[in-house]
Amino acid sequence: MSEVPESTAATGPGAPWGVAAAAFTRWREGDDDGFEELVRVLSPVLWQVVRATGLDRERAEDVVQTTWIALVDHAESITSAQGIAAWLCTSARREAWRVGRQSTRERPVDDQVLAHGLPDHDSPEEQVVLDDEATLLWACLGKLPDRCQKLLRIVASGPRPNYTDVASSLGMPVGSIGPTRGRCLDKLRHELTLSGGVR
Amino acid sequence: MNDATGASRSDDQLLDAVAELWTRLDPPPDDLADGVLARLAVRDLEYELLTLVDSDAALAGVRSATMLRAPEETGTWSLEYLGPGFRVQLRISRRQRQARLDGWVSPPQPMTVMLSSVLRKGGVLEAQVSDSGRFEFPVAPAGACRMTFVTESGGRPQATPPFWI
Numbered sequence: 460m461s462e463v464p465e466s467t468a469a470t471g472p473g474a475p476w477g478v479a480a481a482a483f484t485r486w487r488e489g490d491d492d493g494f495e496e497l498v499r500v501l502s503p504v505l506w507q508v509v510r511a512t513g514l515d516r517e518r519a520e521d522v523v524q525t526t527w528i529a530l531v532d533h534a535e536s537i538t539s540a541q542g543i544a545a546w547l548c549t550s551a552r553r554e555a556w557r558v559g560r561q562s563t564r565e566r567p568v569d570d571q572v573l574a575h576g577l578p579d580h581d582s583p584e585e586q587v588v589l590d591d592e593a594t595l596l597w598a599c600l601g602k603l604p605d606r607c608q609k610l611l612r613i614v615a616s617g618p619r620p621n622y623t624d625v626a627s628s629l630g631m632p633v634g635s636i637g638p639t640r641g642r643c644l645d646k647l648r649h650e651l652t653l654s655g656g657v658r
Numbered sequence: 659m660n661d662a663t664g665a666s667r668s669d670d671q672l673l674d675a676v677a678e679l680w681t682r683l684d685p686p687p688d689d690l691a692d693g694v695l696a697r698l699a700v701r702d703l704e705y706e707l708l709t710l711v712d713s714d715a716a717l718a719g720v721r722s723a724t725m726l727r728a729p730e731e732t733g734t735w736s737l738e739y740l741g742p743g744f745r746v747q748l749r750i751s752r753r754q755r756q757a758r759l760d761g762w763v764s765p766p767q768p769m770t771v772m773l774s775s776v777l778r779k780g781g782v783l784e785a786q787v788s789d790s791g792r793f794e795f796p797v798a799p800a801g802a803c804r805m806t807f808v809t810e811s812g813g814r815p816q817a818t819p820p821f822w823i
Contacts, residue, residue, distance in 0.1 A: 596675055
């Protein structure tokens with residue numbers, strides 16, 4: 460993929476990019492265990508990337524699998540181990556959008572249903588126990604416009620995606636993604652401040 | 659994270675918190691990675707099916723077994739399949755107990771075409787698609803066959819559903 464690489468620099472202390480790069484290198488050197496580790500480390504990341512585009516769980520699982528098949532088919536063309544997570548996430552995101560567009564054509568879905576399978580904001584996932592801070596963040600996200608919620612989930616998942624991809628997903632001009640992201644984050648901070656939470 | 663001073667989080671820190679939230683709200687299936695590994699394990703057996711879009715005379719897959727056993731049967735049948743990015747037309751000619759198969763791929767692209775019998779394993783015939791998109795099997799096997807297309811760029815093979823020669 461000859462795109463501007465996604466940034467893998469600033470995505471939290473727990474981000475598995477370094478582990479993934481090492482596993483990829485081991486695999487390319489002939490160690491199949493490296494591949495299995497890569498799959499185990501990055502599949503949950505790909506899941507979030509794909510789900511952020513709004514695919515249902517069944518299709519999302521299929522897209523994650525397809526993405527790994529694409530990696531095996533194109534492994535030769537990936538020269539940078541550091542870029543492996545970005546390559547996979549970009550591939551997964553594009554495949555997810557392709558599948559999403561296809562399924563929309565097949566069966567028109569109400570926009571609300573398609574809107575990322577967002578859990579209902581009034582009933583934060585009974586089965587998930589969130590700590591106070593996460594509960595507050597969830598509540599504040601729910602007060603943002605739908606488009607902001609979508610955009611923040613997309614840009615938060617995986618390595619920070621490049622704006623070209625985000626723009627094509629949301630049907631927005633590339634140049635407006637940065638400012639929109641900034642405005643959405645500002646709105647979120649505002650809601651957090653009103654609620655007395657960590658901004 | 660901020661601390662007692664009340665400094666706000668950076669954009670990336672806030673997005674990390676959003677990502678972490680979604681990880682907990684929408685966890686992947688427990689067997690996600692196992693499913694990937696299992697699918698890759700059988701991947702070599704996989705191919706994508708081409709879609710039959712047109713046929714005349716004897717329809718693909720519905721010629722009766724009785725007709726198949728009539729070795730004197732002569733004639734010409736055509737089939738057309740649609741794949742991702744290409745279309746294949748096939749013409750099957752039978753005369754004097756011999757079958758011949760001619761094909762056209764459009765748009766023309768370098769591919770290897772394999773013709774195999776569905777029931778009898780082994781004996782796979784191979785042909786290359788020419789610059790003009792043509793390929794041929796001057797002596798084709800009889801019975802239920804399947805044609806598989808492999809592009810030079812790799813990727814999953816594309817195969818027709820079984821058809822009768």
